[in-house]
Amino acid sequence: VQHNEYCCLCNNIRAPWGVDRSFRRKEVDAWRELLICHSRIVRAVERELEKEHLVPLSSYDILLHLRYAPNKRRRFRDLNGEIVLSRSALSRCLDRLAEAKLVTKLDCPEDPRGLIIELAPAGETALKSAWPIYRRQIHELFGTHFSDKELDFIVKKFSALARVLPGEL
Amino acid sequence: VQHNEYCCLCNNIRAPWGVDRSFRRKEVDAWRELLICHSRIVRAVERELEKEHLVPLSSYDILLHLRYAPNKRRRFRDLNGEIVLSRSALSRCLDRLAEAKLVTKLDCPEDPRGLIIELAPAGETALKSAWPIYRRQIHELFGTHFSDKELDFIVKKFSALARVLPGEL
DNA sequence: CAAGATTGAGTGCTCAATCTTT
DNA sequence: AAAGATTGAGCACTCAATCTTG
Numbered sequence: 056v057q058h059n060e061y062c063c064l065c066n067n068i069r070a071p072w073g074v075d076r077s078f079r080r081k082e083v084d085a086w087r088e089l090l091i092c093h094s095r096i097v098r099a100v101e102r103e104l105e106k107e108h109l110v111p112l113s114s115y116d117i118l119l120h121l122r123y124a125p126n127k128r129r130r131f132r133d134l135n136g137e138i139v140l141s142r143s144a145l146s147r148c149l150d151r152l153a154e155a156k157l158v159t160k161l162d163c164p165e166d167p168r169g170l171i172i173e174l175a176p177a178g179e180t181a182l183k184s185a186w187p188i189y190r191r192q193i194h195e196l197f198g199t200h201f202s203d204k205e206l207d208f209i210v211k212k213f214s215a216l217a218r219v220l221p222g223e224l
Numbered sequence: 225v226q227h228n229e230y231c232c233l234c235n236n237i238r239a240p241w242g243v244d245r246s247f248r249r250k251e252v253d254a255w256r257e258l259l260i261c262h263s264r265i266v267r268a269v270e271r272e273l274e275k276e277h278l279v280p281l282s283s284y285d286i287l288l289h290l291r292y293a294p295n296k297r298r299r300f301r302d303l304n305g306e307i308v309l310s311r312s313a314l315s316r317c318l319d320r321l322a323e324a325k326l327v328t329k330l331d332c333p334e335d336p337r338g339l340i341i342e343l344a345p346a347g348e349t350a351l352k353s354a355w356p357i358y359r360r361q362i363h364e365l366f367g368t369h370f371s372d373k374e375l376d377f378i379v380k381k382f383s384a385l386a387r388v389l390p391g392e393l
Numbered sequence: 394c395a396a397g398a399t400t401g402a403g404t405g406c407t408c409a410a411t412c413t414t415t
Numbered sequence: 416a417a418a419g420a421t422t423g424a425g426c427a428c429t430c431a432a433t434c435t436t437g
Contacts, residue, residue, distance in 0.1 A: 078359055081375035082367025088382035093262050094308045095389040101429095113405090132419065139263045144406055146421060151405090168414050168419045190247055198251025200385050206250035208377070213257035216369050220264040270407095282427090301397065313428055315399060320427095337397045337436050400433075411422075 092197075100192045109185040110157070113140055113148055118157065118182045121174035130163065131170040136222045157181055261366075269361045278354040279326070282309055282317055287326065287351045290343035299332065300339040305391045326350055 101111055110118065116138055121127050131149070135142050149172060152158045157178035163169030198206070270280055279287065285307055290296050300318070304311050318341060321327045326347035332338030367375070 078363060079367060079372070079375070081372060081379060082362055082370075083359070085370070085375045085378040085382070086362050086366050088379055088386055089258070089262065090266075090308060091386045092382050092389060093258065095386070095391070098310070098429095099390060105430095130419095135420095139259060141267070141407075142419095143408080143421080147405070150421090163419095166414085166419080170420065190252070193251055193255050194247060196389060197255050197385075198248060200388070201251075201254070201381065203248070203250060205377075205381065206248070206254045208374075209254040210250060210257055212370065212374065213254070213261050216366075217257055217260045217264070219369070220261060220365060221268060222264070274408095280427095299397095304398095310429075311397095312399080312430080316427070319399090332397095335397080335436085339398065394437105396437080397435085398433105399435100401431090402429100404429075405426105406428090407424100407426075409423095411420105413419085413421105415416100415418075 096192075096196045099196055100189065103188055103192055104185060107188055109188060110181050112189075113144075114152055114157070115182065115185055115189065116140075117145070117148060117152065117172075118174060118178050121158065121172060122179060122182055124174075127174040127179075128161070128171050131172060134172065152178065265361075265365045268365055269358065272357055272361055273354060276357055278357060279350050281358075282313075283321055283326070284351065284354055284358065285309075286314070286317060286321065286341075287343060287347050290327065290341060291348060291351055293343075296343040296348075297330070297340050300341060303341065321347065 097112070104111060104115075117134065117140075120134060120137055121129055131145070135145050138145060140148060149158065149160070153160050155177075156175055159173045159175050161171040161173055163171050201209070266281070273280060273284075286303065286309075289303060289306055290298055300314070304314050307314060309317060318327065318329070322329050324346075325344055328342045328344050330340040330342055332340050370378070
């Protein structure tokens with residue numbers, strides 16, 4: 056893959072229609088490289104999880120939030136916003152997880168409109184099974200290429216960025 | 225959004241089923257924050273582009289590669305691998321772009337099996353229209369939060385990582 | 394058979410509309 | 416009207432099978 060010869064997201068001195076002096080080219084370059092790495096790593100991880108008949112990343116994320124929530128329960132409203140999925144995607148993903156008996160849907164005592172999601176035993180098992188594979192993939196495809204200091208930098212900057220970025224909607 | 229209270233991808237001292245001393249927690253933390261920022265930024269950018277009736281990121285990426293290719297032409301085979309999309313996704317996206325007259329499909333002289341994609345004038349216009357919006361979004365949601373040195377670091381490390389990562393299967 | 398590209402079936406995400414309860 | 420959650424229609428991605436040419 057030639058990232059320098061052919062551009063992805065304007066890997067050239069000039070913007071598509073000419074010189075654009077008012078932007079930092081670095082910003083676009085950095086963003087482009089992040090996009091490329093992200094897509095490759097995610098694709099590889101998803102393939103590996105699928106191959107081993109394990110839950111996909113989106114489900115993993117949900118199950119893990121539940122695992123560490125008080126009583127292993129969480130309101131739909133709260134999951135939404137903590138999680139990478141959008142509201143409707145979360146709703147559909149929870150349907151699948153409930154169908155597969157990995158989570159249980161419960162009525163909310165305080166608010167009849169509300170929905171409580173509880174981690175089912177099978178959900179915890181699914182989490183345990185997926186972790187070694189996921190962990191190995193993160194290490195091999197990502198972590199192993201960075202030093203401790205570099206990882207500290209990424210954690211610090213990107214968690215700050217995440218807090219500033221718009222969550223849902 | 226509470227990334228510290230409830231975990232996304234194991235934001236806790238322990239792995240789901242107990243202590244796992246053999247991995248660097250930093251790796252998972254860094255990966256998690258990248259995932260979150262990526263999903264939020266991409267979602268925001270896509271929404272903004274859509275709102276302005278501009279091409280989505282996947283199309284933008286393809287058109288831009290063509291814009292800087294010799295004669296504004298590129299073989300399908302070559303586009304695949306330079307681009308974020310997978311082979312079948314690229315095929316379908318090119319169908320849409322050809323349908324919209326943003327690119328033209330041509331026969332390949334050297335190899336009858338081959339396919340040449342050419343950037344059409346309307347495609348170049350689409351690129352020009354989308355850039356200011358895209359550029360602004362990258363700046364506001366991403367670039368503005370990093371110093372020059374930090375961006376240099378990201379470009380350096382992630383472009384090196386991209387070269388090491390598996391491209392298309 | 395391998396390489397280049399497309400296609401069918403299935404899955405899952407998107408927005409916007411909807412329904413229920415406050 | 417607003418908040419909480421679901422749903423319908425549409426779109427775009429995935430893998431695997433297919434077709435064509437070398």
